[in-house]
Amino acid sequence: MPPLAFILVGLATAFTAVTYEIGTFTRMGPGFVPMVLGSILILLGGLTLCRDRQSEPQTGIALRPFIAVTTGILFWALLVEFAGFLPGSAGLVLLTSLALPHTRWHSVLILATVLSVAGYLLFVLQLGVPLNAVG
Amino acid sequence: METLSYLAIGFEQALTPQALLFCLLGVSLGTFIGVLPGIGSLTTIALCLPLTFHLEPLPGLIMLAGIFYGAQYGSSTASILLNVPGSAPAAITCLDGYPMSQQGRAGIALFITTIASFIGGSFAILLLVFFAPILADFAISFSAADYFSIMILALTAASTLSVGSPLKGLTMVVLGLLLGLVGTDINSGQFRFTFGIPALADGINLVALAMGLFGVAEILNNLSNGNVPLASREDISLKNMLPSKQDWKAFRNACLRGSVIGSFIGMLPGTGPTIATFMAYAGEKKLSDTPEKFGKGAIEGISAPEAANNASVQAAFIPTLTLGVPGDAIMAVMLGGLLVHGITPGPQLVTTDAALFWGVVASFWIGNALLLVLNLPMIGLWVKLLSIPYRILFPSVLFLICIGVYSVNNSSVDVLLTLGFGLLGFFLNRFGYPSAPLLLGFVLGPLIEENFRRALVLSGSNLATFITRPISLVFLLMTLALLSFTFWRGSIRHLNNPSGVNP
Numbered sequence: 269m270p271p272l273a274f275i276l277v278g279l280a281t282a283f284t285a286v287t288y289e290i291g292t293f294t295r296m297g298p299g300f301v302p303m304v305l306g307s308i309l310i311l312l313g314g315l316t317l318c319r320d321r322q323s324e325p326q327t328g329i330a331l332r333p334f335i336a337v338t339t340g341i342l343f344w345a346l347l348v349e350f351a352g353f354l355p356g357s358a359g360l361v362l363l364t365s366l367a368l369p370h371t372r373w374h375s376v377l378i379l380a381t382v383l384s385v386a387g388y389l390l391f392v393l394q395l396g397v398p399l400n401a402v403g
Numbered sequence: 404m405e406t407l408s409y410l411a412i413g414f415e416q417a418l419t420p421q422a423l424l425f426c427l428l429g430v431s432l433g434t435f436i437g438v439l440p441g442i443g444s445l446t447t448i449a450l451c452l453p454l455t456f457h458l459e460p461l462p463g464l465i466m467l468a469g470i471f472y473g474a475q476y477g478s479s480t481a482s483i484l485l486n487v488p489g490s491a492p493a494a495i496t497c498l499d500g501y502p503m504s505q506q507g508r509a510g511i512a513l514f515i516t517t518i519a520s521f522i523g524g525s526f527a528i529l530l531l532v533f534f535a536p537i538l539a540d541f542a543i544s545f546s547a548a549d550y551f552s553i554m555i556l557a558l559t560a561a562s563t564l565s566v567g568s569p570l571k572g573l574t575m576v577v578l579g580l581l582l583g584l585v586g587t588d589i590n591s592g593q594f595r596f597t598f599g600i601p602a603l604a605d606g607i608n609l610v611a612l613a614m615g616l617f618g619v620a621e622i623l624n625n626l627s628n629g630n631v632p633l634a635s636r637e638d639i640s641l642k643n644m645l646p647s648k649q650d651w652k653a654f655r656n657a658c659l660r661g662s663v664i665g666s667f668i669g670m671l672p673g674t675g676p677t678i679a680t681f682m683a684y685a686g687e688k689k690l691s692d693t694p695e696k697f698g699k700g701a702i703e704g705i706s707a708p709e710a711a712n713n714a715s716v717q718a719a720f721i722p723t724l725t726l727g728v729p730g731d732a733i734m735a736v737m738l739g740g741l742l743v744h745g746i747t748p749g750p751q752l753v754t755t756d757a758a759l760f761w762g763v764v765a766s767f768w769i770g771n772a773l774l775l776v777l778n779l780p781m782i783g784l785w786v787k788l789l790s791i792p793y794r795i796l797f798p799s800v801l802f803l804i805c806i807g808v809y810s811v812n813n814s815s816v817d818v819l820l821t822l823g824f825g826l827l828g829f830f831l832n833r834f835g836y837p838s839a840p841l842l843l844g845f846v847l848g849p850l851i852e853e854n855f856r857r858a859l860v861l862s863g864s865n866l867a868t869f870i871t872r873p874i875s876l877v878f879l880l881m882t883l884a885l886l887s888f889t890f891w892r893g894s895i896r897h898l899n900n901p902s903g904v905n906p
Contacts, residue, residue: 270834274574281581288593294864298588298595301852305581312574319570329833333626337619337801338822344805345818360805361798367626368794379795383802395457397810
């Protein structure tokens with residue numbers, strides 16, 4: 269699967285490069301290097317496809333941690349500027365903690381509180397990251 | 404003699420209370436995060452990089468470097484006690500360190516690895532002191548064409564000499580080069596691959612990329628494998644750490660050989676600690692009269708790789724600082740940190756910015772001495788850190804990643820990018836694609852394009868400049884030799900990664 273994806277990315281790069289000015293070999297435009305790299309990527313993808321037919325991942329992908337970590341970070345990134353640092357951070361810790369089975373809720377809640385408050389003191393008040401505590 | 408007077412200036416710089424404080428802070432932080440299981444040294448560096456942005460160049464650099472080599476000391480602790488390597492080089496230490504721990508010799512293993520790290524590091528710093536000025540003198544005559552060729556060599560070496568398929572390594576390098584193009588083209592002002600996102604106009608944020616590819620991907624990998632590091636309740640004190648006479652004997656020569664191998668490998672462009680430790684281990688096993696002892700707690704099996712690891716880490720500063728060509732992904736992140744501070748590494752750094760350069764070099768020694776103190780009498784404290792369960796550790800690290808990435812540009816887009824790169828790195832690692840070459844390509848990409856153009860301008864648009872300049876020709880021939888060797892012999896399959904950690 270990845271070799272095919274690389275070939276597609278290579279193609280997309282090369283086609284986008286055409287829309288920039290390519291120039292000539294001795295007088296390169298901004299599209300020149302992307303063109304070359306896109307072509308090399310297509311070539312490498314093709315070579316990998318021929319040499320190495322393994323298309324399955326070497327180890328399986330567990331769905332639970334994948335979803336928990338993704339939603340946790342998404343939650344923080346999308347909400348921290350609107351809802352504030354404290355709810356964003358607490359949400360991140362709660363959501364990502366779901367990645368492991370048998371969640372111990374009381375310790376997760378303690379961790380969420382400690383991290384968001386300590387983080388607020390250190391990063392927002394001390395280091396001056398411009399975020400509100402709430403809202 | 405000139406070198407000694409420069410070194411004196413360096414110590415003057417590194418012994419100010421402020422520099423000492425940041426050195427101590429750096430090595431302690433490095434050891435602290437390095438000890439935590441399942442968090443590699445690259446994640447550590449990327450995590451701490453934003454913190455150093457607020458500092459002056461010299462203390463910032465001293466702290467960053469301290470975090471780096473401090474993490475190397477720390478990472479062997481988890482390898483020995485828990486069999487969980489924090490990084491690929493530390494995976495080798497697991498091979499004999501963990502059996503020693505099972506035999507109740509954990510204290511001795513920790514003692515040996517700390518001393519080996521110190522000796523390896525010191526040996527390489529000595530080389531750095533004497534070689535860096537010579538190399539810088541030599542490199543001052545390097546032209547754009549020579550830089551272009553040496554960077555191509557570095558990228559080729561990094562992708563083909565790493566563990567696993569060279570083809571996949573090369574693919575990742577090219578992908579990294581492409582990601583390095585994102586942003587405004589400096590020659591024409593054209594936006595390239597920004598997809599209309601204003602946050603991408605200045606290019607992809609290095610911290611976001613490194614945190615995603617290493618921090619987030621590493622955590623996803625640990626969680627997905629279900630091999631969540633277990634907490635340890637080992638009790639170690641200085642008393643049960645002292646090795647016997649027999650241990651010392653096995654240690655001495657192995658440590659020296661490891662230091663030499665590590666320093667040599669570390670100095671080469673494109674080869675990092677992973678290769679150094681693999682080679683040191685393989686070499687010891689071959690030289691030994693009792694190779695059957697390896698993997699069952701041989702002293703040589705932890706001494707040589709640990710010495711090689713730290714030697715290569717310190718020696719890697721030679722090409723990074725004097726040429727501006729980083730040897731591996733971690734050095735690439737260091738280089739990125741330097742650029743943020745407005746420092747362009749290269750031969751002129753050694754001559755015009757002598758106080759800064761020698762200040763950093765002197766701080767290496769101070770830092771290593773501090774680490775010896777931190778790791779021997781206070782080892783019990785670090786070991787206690789291993790009792791922090793992973794279910795507390797990983798949400799905390801993810802939290803630090805989010806706020807750390809955000810704080811660089813105060814940008815939520817960067818955090819989303821981190822997530823994206825984390826998922827990308829995680830999936831590609833699953834298919835055997837290593838992340839380190841991508842990061843190296845990303846940092847070197849813009850430099851390669853710039854030097855390529857400059858070389859053509861200087862030569863009046865004559866492509867032959869790359870083969871008529873002798874230095875450039877030598878590097879290109881080495882690249883060619885490396886490529887043909889790799890594909891001739893097939894991949895270096897015998898360097899199988901024993902723990903499945905991606906370098």
